[in-house]
Amino acid sequence: MHTADLATSQVRLTPDIRREQLIEATIKAIAEHGLSRVTLGKLGAEVGLSAGMINFHFENKQALLTATLKALADQYSTACEAAVAGHEDDPVAALLGLIEASFDTRICTPERVAVWYAFWSESRARAEYMAICGRSDAAFYEEVHQLIEQVAQKANSTIDVRAASLGLTGIVDALWQDVVIERETFDYSDAIATCQAYLKNLFPNLENLPGTVVDADENADDLPRTLPAWAYCSDTFFQRELERIHLPAWQVVCHQNDIPEPGDYKTFEAFGERAFVLRGGDGTLRAFNNVCPHRAHQVLQGDTGNCPGLIRCPYHAWGFDHAGELKAIAAQKTFPPFDNGKFGLKPLEIEVYAGFIFIRFRPGGPSLVDRFGPYENELAPYRFADMVPAGPIHEEEIAADWKNIWDNYLEDYHFPTGHPDLFALMSMDYVREPDDVTRTVKLHHHMRDKAKGGWSCERYARILPTHEHLPAEQRRSWRYYFAYPSFAFDVYPEVMDFFQIIPLTPGRSRLRFGSYGLASPSRAAIACRYLSGRINMRVHREDCALVTSVQKGLESSAYDRGLLGTKEIAVAALHRWVCADLPEADKQHPPTQ
Numbered sequence: 001m002h003t004a005d006l007a008t009s010q011v012r013l014t015p016d017i018r019r020e021q022l023i024e025a026t027i028k029a030i031a032e033h034g035l036s037r038v039t040l041g042k043l044g045a046e047v048g049l050s051a052g053m054i055n056f057h058f059e060n061k062q063a064l065l066t067a068t069l070k071a072l073a074d075q076y077s078t079a080c081e082a083a084v085a086g087h088e089d090d091p092v093a094a095l096l097g098l099i100e101a102s103f104d105t106r107i108c109t110p111e112r113v114a115v116w117y118a119f120w121s122e123s124r125a126r127a128e129y130m131a132i133c134g135r136s137d138a139a140f141y142e143e144v145h146q147l148i149e150q151v152a153q154k155a156n157s158t159i160d161v162r163a164a165s166l167g168l169t170g171i172v173d174a175l176w177q178d179v180v181i182e183r184e185t186f187d188y189s190d191a192i193a194t195c196q197a198y199l200k201n202l203f204p205n206l207e208n209l210p211g212t213v214v215d216a217d218e219n220a221d222d223l224p225r226t227l228p229a230w231a232y233c234s235d236t237f238f239q240r241e242l243e244r245i246h247l248p249a250w251q252v253v254c255h256q257n258d259i260p261e262p263g264d265y266k267t268f269e270a271f272g273e274r275a276f277v278l279r280g281g282d283g284t285l286r287a288f289n290n291v292c293p294h295r296a297h298q299v300l301q302g303d304t305g306n307c308p309g310l311i312r313c314p315y316h317a318w319g320f321d322h323a324g325e326l327k328a329i330a331a332q333k334t335f336p337p338f339d340n341g342k343f344g345l346k347p348l349e350i351e352v353y354a355g356f357i358f359i360r361f362r363p364g365g366p367s368l369v370d371r372f373g374p375y376e377n378e379l380a381p382y383r384f385a386d387m388v389p390a391g392p393i394h395e396e397e398i399a400a401d402w403k404n405i406w407d408n409y410l411e412d413y414h415f416p417t418g419h420p421d422l423f424a425l426m427s428m429d430y431v432r433e434p435d436d437v438t439r440t441v442k443l444h445h446h447m448r449d450k451a452k453g454g455w456s457c458e459r460y461a462r463i464l465p466t467h468e469h470l471p472a473e474q475r476r477s478w479r480y481y482f483a484y485p486s487f488a489f490d491v492y493p494e495v496m497d498f499f500q501i502i503p504l505t506p507g508r509s510r511l512r513f514g515s516y517g518l519a520s521p522s523r524a525a526i527a528c529r530y531l532s533g534r535i536n537m538r539v540h541r542e543d544c545a546l547v548t549s550v551q552k553g554l555e556s557s558a559y560d561r562g563l564l565g566t567k568e569i570a571v572a573a574l575h576r577w578v579c580a581d582l583p584e585a586d587k588q589h590p591p592t593q
Helices: 003-012 017-031 038-046 049-056 061-083 091-102 110-121 123-154 161-185 188-202 235-246 374-381 402-409 422-423 455-463 524-556 566-581
Strands: 253-257 264-270 273-281 285-289 304-306 327-328 349-353 356-360 395-397 427-435 439-447 477-485 486-489 497-505 506-516
Touching: 003 188, 017 061, 017 110, 061 110, 061 123, 061 349, 061 422, 091 123, 091 161, 091 188, 110 123, 110 506, 123 161, 161 188, 235 497, 235 566, 253 273, 253 497, 253 506, 273 356, 285 349, 285 356, 285 402, 285 497, 349 566, 374 439, 374 477, 395 524, 402 497, 402 506, 402 566, 422 427, 422 455, 422 524, 427 566, 439 566, 455 524, 506 524
Parallel strands: none
Antiparallel strands: 253 356, 264 273, 264 304, 273 285, 349 356, 395 506, 427 439, 439 477, 477 486, 486 497, 497 506
C-alpha cells in the first residue's frame, strides 16, 4: 500500500480494526527483529502510522506488546475450548481435537509461535508471559491430564497419568519449537500424526484411536436424520410450502412506534402478495392488501410514509378512508351505479403483540399471544411495547433456502468453529428448548465471567451496565425466541431485534432485521448497542458464508440426508414441523407435481 493510500485508509478504519492491524504488525515485527528490538518506528512504517498515533491506540509500546501476547493466548485458548466442546462423553475425540487445535495453521504459524518463545526466553518479559499465559498453559495441561485419565479408565489401563500427560504436552511444545526452526518446511500433518502415535503407544488396545469411521448407512432407519436435500431445492415442493406453511403464518411488518402518528403507514411484500399497515386518524392500526380494487395498482407507494387524509391510488385517483372504505372516484359519472361498499380495500388479519405489528395473508391458526404464552413472564421485563426504533429496518437477499437458514440459526454446534468471537464471549452452557405445542424455540446463553475474543467482545463485556428493570438472570444473557416458520426475537440486555426470513424461491430468501430499544438509553447502553451490533454483524457475515456453502452442497449430487446430534434438537423440531405440515417432506424423492 502506498503512503497516500495509507493516509486515506486511516480515516476509514475503526479503532478496533486499527488495533487488530497493529497487533498483526507487532507479531510480524517480533518474529523478524526479536522482542527487545521492536520499536514504534518499525511498527509505524509497517502500518503507516506515527508513533503518536500508535500511542493513541495503546498508550505506549509495552501496552501494545502485552496486548499482542494476550491476543495470541486468547486465540489459542478459545481454539482449545472449541476443540473439546461437544465431546463431553468422548475423551478420545476431545484429545484428538486438542492436538489438532495445537497445530491449527491459523494459530501455529512460525511468526505467532516465535512471539510465544520471545516472551518466554527474555528474562524481563518472562513474568509478563506467566501472568498472561501461565494460567492457560496450566489449563491445557489439566485438560490433557483429565482426558488421559478418562481414557485410561475406559481402556482399563494402569499407566502413570501424570507422566503420560507431561509427555503429550512436552511433545506439543517440542514440535512448536520445530515450527520456528523449520518454518515453511514444517509438516503439520506429521506433527498431528506424531501426537496420535504417542497416544496409540499409551493405549494400544483402544479401538477408536485415532478414530473410527461410522458407516452412515448402517441402521439408517434408527438414526436422527435431516430433511432430504431435495426439500431445499424443489420448485414443486416450494410452491406447496408457500400455500400451506407461509401464507397462513404471521409475518412481522414493523413496530407500532415505527408508525406513531395518524396516517403513518408501512408497506410489506411477500409470497407475491402486497400489503400495508396504517395508523388511522382514530389511532387504530389496520392492515390491508396493497391492491386497488379498481385496476389492481399498488395503492400506497414506497417503504413508509404518511397519508393524513384519504388513501389515494396514484393510477386513477380512487380514494379510501383509513378504514378502507371507498370514498372518492375520479370521473364517477363515467361509471354505472354500483355499491361503493363492495369496492373497498380488502382487510388483512392483524395482531399487535408486544408492540410489534403482525399480519397474515390467510386466516386461521393460533394467535401470537397464545404461541408466546410460555415466555410471557421472561419477556415482559424487557418492555418491548415501549421500545422505539434503534435504526432503519434492513433487508438483503441471500442464496440459501429458508429452512437452511433456520437450520443454522437454531443450533450452537457450529459456534466454536463458525463464530469464534461469539464463542469466546459466551459460556458453553447453551439452552435449547423447542416446544412442539406452540411451535416455538427458546435459546439462550450467558456471558462468560471473563470474556475473551476480539476488542468488541471484551469491551462489551466490560462496560455492559446493569439494567435494573431486568431480573438478575437476564442481565448478562442473550436470548432468542423463534416462532415457526417466519421470525425470531433476538433479545439482549440493551437492545433487541426481530429477524425474519421471507422465502423467494427454492434456495433463495430475503432477510429482514429491525432493531429496537428503550428510549433515552445511557451512554454505556448506547456503546453496548454499537458493540453488540458489531459482534452480531460479524456473526451474520459468518453465517451467510456458512449457509450459502451449505446450499451449494444441498444442490449437489454428493448429499442426500444428514445426521443430527443432541446439540441440534431444535433443528430436528423444525424438520418435524415441516413434515407435519407437508408429510411428503420426509420422502426419499421429491413430488413430481
